[in-house]
Amino acid sequence: MNATLAPILAIIRxxxxxxxxxxxxxxxALFFFIIVVSLFPLGIGPETALLRKIAxxxxxxxxxxxxxxxxxxxxxxxxxxxTLEQMVLSPxxxxxxxxxKIAAHWITTGLPLVLLAPVLGIQFDLDGGALGIMVVxxxxxTPLLSLIGAIGAALTLGLRGGGVLLSLLVxxxxxxxxxxxxxxxxxxxxxxxxxxxxxLLAALLALAVFFAPWATTAALRIAIE
Amino acid sequence: MNWESPAxxxxxxxxxxxxxxxxxxxxxxxxxxxxxxxxxxKDILRSxxxxxxxxxxxxx
Amino acid sequence: xxxxxxxxFKYASPQSFYxxxxxxxxxxxxxxxxxxxxxxxxxxxxxxxDFQQGEGYRIIFIHVPAAWMSMFIYIVMAGWAGLGLALNxxxxxxxxxxxxxxxxxxxxxxxxxxxxxxKPMWGAWWVWDARLTxxxxxxxxxxxxxxxxxxxxxxxRADKAxxxxxLVGVVNVxxxxxxxxxxxxxxxxxxxxxxxxxxxxxxxxxxxxxxALAFWMYxxxxxxxxxxxxxxxxxxxxxxVKDLPEVQGAKQ
Numbered sequence: 001m002n003a004t005l006a007p008i009l010a011i012i013r014x015x016x017x018x019x020x021x022x023x024x025x026x027x028x029a030l031f032f033f034i035i036v037v038s039l040f041p042l043g044i045g046p047e048t049a050l051l052r053k054i055a056x057x058x059x060x061x062x063x064x065x066x067x068x069x070x071x072x073x074x075x076x077x078x079x080x081x082x083t084l085e086q087m088v089l090s091p092x093x094x095x096x097x098x099x100x101k102i103a104a105h106w107i108t109t110g111l112p113l114v115l116l117a118p119v120l121g122i123q124f125d126l127d128g129g130a131l132g133i134m135v136v137x138x139x140x141x142t143p144l145l146s147l148i149g150a151i152g153a154a155l156t157l158g159l160r161g162g163g164v165l166l167s168l169l170v171x172x173x174x175x176x177x178x179x180x181x182x183x184x185x186x187x188x189x190x191x192x193x194x195x196x197x198x199x200l201l202a203a204l205l206a207l208a209v210f211f212a213p214w215a216t217t218a219a220l221r222i223a224i225e
Numbered sequence: 226m227n228w229e230s231p232a233x234x235x236x237x238x239x240x241x242x243x244x245x246x247x248x249x250x251x252x253x254x255x256x257x258x259x260x261x262x263x264x265x266x267k268d269i270l271r272s273x274x275x276x277x278x279x280x281x282x283x284x285x
Numbered sequence: 286x287x288x289x290x291x292x293x294f295k296y297a298s299p300q301s302f303y304x305x306x307x308x309x310x311x312x313x314x315x316x317x318x319x320x321x322x323x324x325x326x327x328x329x330x331x332x333x334x335d336f337q338q339g340e341g342y343r344i345i346f347i348h349v350p351a352a353w354m355s356m357f358i359y360i361v362m363a364g365w366a367g368l369g370l371a372l373n374x375x376x377x378x379x380x381x382x383x384x385x386x387x388x389x390x391x392x393x394x395x396x397x398x399x400x401x402x403x404k405p406m407w408g409a410w411w412v413w414d415a416r417l418t419x420x421x422x423x424x425x426x427x428x429x430x431x432x433x434x435x436x437x438x439x440x441x442r443a444d445k446a447x448x449x450x451x452l453v454g455v456v457n458v459x460x461x462x463x464x465x466x467x468x469x470x471x472x473x474x475x476x477x478x479x480x481x482x483x484x485x486x487x488x489x490x491x492x493x494x495x496x497a498l499a500f501w502m503y504x505x506x507x508x509x510x511x512x513x514x515x516x517x518x519x520x521x522x523x524x525x526v527k528d529l530p531e532v533q534g535a536k537q
Binding site: 151156159160169173180183200215218219222 | 422425426428429432433436437442445446449450452453454456457460461463464465467468
């Protein structure tokens with residue numbers, strides 16, 4: 001048990017330390033999220049009823065885009081300074097180390113979005129219950145975004161035009177997360193109850209936790225060799 | 226026979242734009258794609274032949 | 286039995302597949318043309334006018350085969366890609382690469398003909414119907430696959446990276462379809478559903494099946510043509526390519 005968790009925790013600690021040293025990257029993605037969400041009322045108009053209707057979709061799309069920003073730098077610095085090759089050679093399985101890196105990516109980009117979302121939801125006049133559902137949906141959905149995104153980041157590692165290519169590969173795969181995530185809040189607002197959406201989101205997350213690190217590892221081995 | 230005249234055939238009962246718009250684009254793509262695919266092969270063959278001639282003219 | 290397995294592996298090398306594909310291509314073209322002529326005859330002359338949709342429903346005869354082929358080619362492509370990843374055969378990656386543009390064209394055609402059918406029938410070029418939306422996302426997946434392979438210079442890495450993407454995509458396609466369908470039923474008021482299709486006449490079914498065969502044969506023929514080009518490009522500096530009569534002689 002400890003042998004499994006120790007390398008993951010070590011990688012998470014290391015990546016968080018690195019993120020703390022370079023706070024600007026984390027903060028940039030966060031402010032991007034805030035600005036994109038705040039632009040929508042300016043483009044659409046301040047009608048409360050309309051804003052309440054589009055809020056879940058807007059916040060989720062902004063969350064997808066904000067997650068994308070950090071993805072390009074998920075493996076690139078480690079690839080550039082040779083750390084990634086050391087990880088491949090290390091005695092701990094590469095899959096565990098990669099899981100740690102994905103977890104750290106979520107803590108630095110996904111978790112702040114979850115914490116900020118209620119504040120932005122208030123801008124859109126969502127009530128307390130809807131805000132709660134949105135936090136739960138984002139809590140289940142943002143790890144999913146990090147996991148799927150990591151596959152794309154590994155596939156495009158070191159390629160020219162990697163950032164744009166990455167969004168082309170990953171955004172179509174984000175569709176189910178977007179549908180169930182934004183749908184949960186909408187279903188709650190319309191009185192249908194968000195249970196179905198949230199459990200499907202959780203099922204997708206469970207699926208991704210098993211398969212995404214494996215696919216990411218395979219893609220990284222291909223990129224490095 | 227469905228059609229009384231060629232004009233009726235092309236009019237498609239008022240749906241001419243939609244029917245011929247679909248079949249036309251389909252036909253164009255299905256003619257262009259094989260041409261491009263075989264052009265790709267001819268291009269690589271031409272450059273291979275040139276390489277071969279260049280080797281013959283310049284034997285080290 | 287063992288003999289057959291040996292034969293199969295013999296053709297798994299680009300060197301022996303290249304002439305085999307060259308021999309097969311004319312046959313698939315001939316089949317494609319025969320089925321197209323028969324299919325077009327049924328489409329325009331044998332099939333009667335639909336009492337509800339008038340002549341506009343004839344678009345279905347190419348729309349449905351294109352949609353079928355776009356899904357089928359993606360699965361075949363992922364199959365080749367997975368085979369290449371598992372057995373490390375060179376030909377598999379080339380086949381996947383050769384199939385992708387044809388699949389993308391099929392996905393595009395299904396969207397295009399769907400729009401041209403939807404405009405007179407639904408009154409809109411585009412509705413956010415579950416099937417249309419999934420077809421659009423499938424088209425994006427094809428574009429992503431092609432773009433990824435185009436961005437990687439090393440063909441071996443391109444094959445393997447493309448294989449992983451195709452496999453991830455093939456796992457995701459049913460999930461995407463299901464999620465889009467779920468989303469569509471929740472927003473029922475906003476769009477039109479096509480689920481209650483009228484009972485299909487036998488002529489119409491036959492026409493669609495024959496057209497699907499035509500599209501299928503076409504796809505094989507064009508993919509084989511493309512795979513021959515890819516083989517030559519990748520194996521350009523091998524002896525067997527230099528010894529090919531097409532390269533040796535002046536004639537092609």
